[in-house]
Amino acid sequence: MFPRKLTTLIVAALSVCIVxxxxxxxxxxxxxxxxxxxTPPPLREEFKFGEVDLEVLEQADLLDARLERDGLVFAxxxxxxxxxxxxxxxxxxELELERVSWRFRILxxxxxxxxxxxxxxxxxxxxxMTLIDNESQLAAIIAHELTHVMRRHTYVxxxxxxxxxxxxxxxxxIGAYAPGGIxxxxxxxxxxxxPFIMVATIYGYSRDLEREADLKGIDMMISAEYxxxxxxxxxxxxxxxxxxxxxxxxxxxHPSLDERIKYLSGYLGARAxxxxxxxxxxxxxxxxxxxxxxxxxxxxxxxxxAGRARSAIYxxxxxxxxxxxxxxxxxxxxxxRTLGPRAPQLTERExxxxxxxxxAKKSLKRTxxxxxxxxxxxxxxxxxxxxxxxxAEDLYRRALNAENPVPVAHRGLGxxxxxxxxxxxxxxEYEKYLELSPSASDxxxxxxxxxxxxxxxx
Amino acid sequence: MSARSIVLVVLLIVxxxxxxHAQFIHPKIKSKETTIxxxxxxxxxxxxxxxxxxxxxxxxxxxxxxxxxVEKMVAEVLSKQKHVTTLPTTPAGTEASTDGDAxxxxxxxxxxxxxxxxxxKIMKKRxxxxxxxFSMGDExxxxxxxxxxxxxxxxxxxxxxxxxxxxxxxxxxxGVVPAYLQLQIGIVDARNGEVLLYTDPHxxxxxxxxxxxxxxxxxxxxxxxxx
Numbered sequence: 001m002f003p004r005k006l007t008t009l010i011v012a013a014l015s016v017c018i019v020x021x022x023x024x025x026x027x028x029x030x031x032x033x034x035x036x037x038x039t040p041p042p043l044r045e046e047f048k049f050g051e052v053d054l055e056v057l058e059q060a061d062l063l064d065a066r067l068e069r070d071g072l073v074f075a076x077x078x079x080x081x082x083x084x085x086x087x088x089x090x091x092x093x094e095l096e097l098e099r100v101s102w103r104f105r106i107l108x109x110x111x112x113x114x115x116x117x118x119x120x121x122x123x124x125x126x127x128x129m130t131l132i133d134n135e136s137q138l139a140a141i142i143a144h145e146l147t148h149v150m151r152r153h154t155y156v157x158x159x160x161x162x163x164x165x166x167x168x169x170x171x172x173x174i175g176a177y178a179p180g181g182i183x184x185x186x187x188x189x190x191x192x193x194x195p196f197i198m199v200a201t202i203y204g205y206s207r208d209l210e211r212e213a214d215l216k217g218i219d220m221m222i223s224a225e226y227x228x229x230x231x232x233x234x235x236x237x238x239x240x241x242x243x244x245x246x247x248x249x250x251x252x253x254h255p256s257l258d259e260r261i262k263y264l265s266g267y268l269g270a271r272a273x274x275x276x277x278x279x280x281x282x283x284x285x286x287x288x289x290x291x292x293x294x295x296x297x298x299x300x301x302x303x304x305x306a307g308r309a310r311s312a313i314y315x316x317x318x319x320x321x322x323x324x325x326x327x328x329x330x331x332x333x334x335x336x337r338t339l340g341p342r343a344p345q346l347t348e349r350e351x352x353x354x355x356x357x358x359x360a361k362k363s364l365k366r367t368x369x370x371x372x373x374x375x376x377x378x379x380x381x382x383x384x385x386x387x388x389x390x391x392a393e394d395l396y397r398r399a400l401n402a403e404n405p406v407p408v409a410h411r412g413l414g415x416x417x418x419x420x421x422x423x424x425x426x427x428x429e430y431e432k433y434l435e436l437s438p439s440a441s442d443x444x445x446x447x448x449x450x451x452x453x454x455x456x457x458x
Numbered sequence: 459m460s461a462r463s464i465v466l467v468v469l470l471i472v473x474x475x476x477x478x479h480a481q482f483i484h485p486k487i488k489s490k491e492t493t494i495x496x497x498x499x500x501x502x503x504x505x506x507x508x509x510x511x512x513x514x515x516x517x518x519x520x521x522x523x524x525x526x527x528v529e530k531m532v533a534e535v536l537s538k539q540k541h542v543t544t545l546p547t548t549p550a551g552t553e554a555s556t557d558g559d560a561x562x563x564x565x566x567x568x569x570x571x572x573x574x575x576x577x578x579k580i581m582k583k584r585x586x587x588x589x590x591x592f593s594m595g596d597e598x599x600x601x602x603x604x605x606x607x608x609x610x611x612x613x614x615x616x617x618x619x620x621x622x623x624x625x626x627x628x629x630x631x632x633g634v635v636p637a638y639l640q641l642q643i644g645i646v647d648a649r650n651g652e653v654l655l656y657t658d659p660h661x662x663x664x665x666x667x668x669x670x671x672x673x674x675x676x677x678x679x680x681x682x683x684x685x
Contacts, residue, residue: 055515062518070501071567075560108567165513169627176631305568305597306575364582367592441561445599448649 053155057099060117074106079295087142090224110303116145118154126299129292130315131237134284136230143217153209160205164198206253215267228268235261242310244346244356289322300331307368309339330406333395336388337416340372341381392416407436427453481657481682482587494608496543502529502613506665510621520666528613535676540685545604565600573612580656587656594651607648615641617665639665655683
């Protein structure tokens with residue numbers, strides 16, 4: 001047996017060692033520089049599946065099934081086929097990965113986002129598909145996600161996290177039985193600080209993997225002959241924070257968008273032979289909008305439902321610019337009606353991180369209706385509401401006079417007039433809507449509104 | 459009995475008890491202006507994780523099973539205790555096309571999302587349900603439920619199960635939250651979207667195996683709902 005003092009010294013040394021051995025791979029990973037030459041396909045060679053990895057894989061398969069079952073996957077065959085075509089064009093033909101079956105799906109979510117599951121399922125949200133400008137940008141997103149799968153990032157990250165959590169728990173146990181005296185104090189300090197270091201390394205490692213996916217994604221784009229500079233443009237689009245929701249936290253699992261733009265531009269500077277001519281991009285944009293117009297309209301519906309009016313206006317305006325004399329006018333009108341008394345854009349002050357945090361806290365304390373009531377009590381809110389309801393009304397009228405009139409614009413007008421307390425006009429518009437769309441899925445709702453309005457008018 | 463044993467006994471009692479958080483009822487229910495006789499229970503979303511020494515691990519299959527069990531038990535408790543009938547989400551005899559099926563699936567999904575957006579606001583000030591402050595709007599009618607449906611039940615939950623390693627750590631070191639299941643249940647008026655009841659039953663213990671505890675927690679959770 002060792003003397004007590006020696007034992008405590010060994011325990012202290014051991015706890016310090018545990019922290020540093022678990023930090024080792026991360027510190028090394030952080031020092032790695034991006035490779036200069038393209039290395040497609042970005043495979044993680046000789047990946048051996050362990051029991052833990054198979055459990056992760058099973059969870060991924062179940063998540064796939066859950067998203068489908070919960071009605072969160074957009075079931076538009078042509079849009080999904082388009083996504084699949086782009087995805088497949090990025091994957092090298094001869095490539096076969098163990099336990100990966102490629103699936104490309106559109107997720108019904110107005111927030112711009114994309115993610116990959118380790119089983120090969122790639123999800124792009126309707127919000128992101130609507131935000132981007134062209135097929136090359138969509139390819140950039142998919143290439144990034146494909147890299148996560150090809151490099152087995154989920155498994156690698158999970159394995160690394162498990163080691164770190166184990167270390168944290170062992171440290172907590174050591175800390176709980178720390179002896180007194182200076183050695184005990186040292187152990188206490190080390191075991192108290194260790195969890196913070198561990199959490200920082202977990203997020204740091206995650207950011208490293210994201211960086212790798214960005215850079216390898218560029219290589220994949222080049223291999224598939226997509227203009228790689230569109231990866232940078234995607235980041236710039238994601239930086240547009242219409243709703244003031246991109247809050248930087250103390251710990252972040254992705255590098256900041258500024259940082260991503262910077263290192264991608266740097267990497268690209270050395271790699272790109274040419275920048276795609278503007279005319280070519282315009283043509284590509286038109287083709288892209290043509291392919292995903294149905295996704296975009298569906299997303300606008302989701303954005304309006306979720307009260308994301310500022311994003312909806314930006315996105316609907318782009319659709320109107322692309323295809324003016326169409327249903328798109330109705331979506332722009334809906335967006336303005338939803339915006340109501342809110343300002344069309346957030347101010348610079350409102351876009352600071354602290355203001356965004358305050359706004360997030362405030363939004364928990366009041367409902368959308370309460371927010372509207374508060375704003376309508378202010379002169380600026382009243383002015384905004386007058387302007388936006390006028391714009392919405394004009395746009396609804398234009399939608400009704402379009403080449404293919406949109407009956408649902410009558411419903412929009414009805415809702416607008418109801419808010420303006422023009423009861424009989426509202427009821428008349430609702431009736432026109434039901435007359436033109438007798439099998440509308442919201443018939444019960446509108447019928448009830450008509451009855452309520454008529455009751456009030458009596 | 460030493461102080462240590464007393465603490466141990468108290469801990470055992472606390473961890474084994476079925477705790478129930480408060481129930482908040484809309485004034486229309488209290489005054490019996492609105493009665494709940496026929497409800498539609500939307501698919502429950504309950505997530506549980508396994509807390510191990512190597513961090514939290516997903517339990518997707520167990521979460522799915524638990525979601526179904528909670529959903530069925532809510533219907534059972536409402537029926538036995540409050541004589542409330544549960545109706546299917548899609549009206550019987552509806553000849554829905556594939557497109558119609560997809561649309562109904564989207565409608566349910568969108569309405570579930572809407573509840574998820576409202577839930578944090580309700581949880582922030584649950585007592586405001588008693589003032590009738592929360593509503594999901596008349597979009598609720600877009601669900602096209604069977605005629606005569608009084609209310610829609612939304613169920614959310616999260617829980618944790620401890621591995622044997624983590625349980626040992628809990629006893630040796632402390633500072634580990636024991637296994638639990640926390641539910642949030644909202645009942646919404648099927649005609650105008652008003653939140654009629656909010657309750658958050660909770661119990662300690664393995665959520666994947668505790669059937670009786672779940673039933674008891676739910677029975678207590680709906681105690682104040684008038685028959």
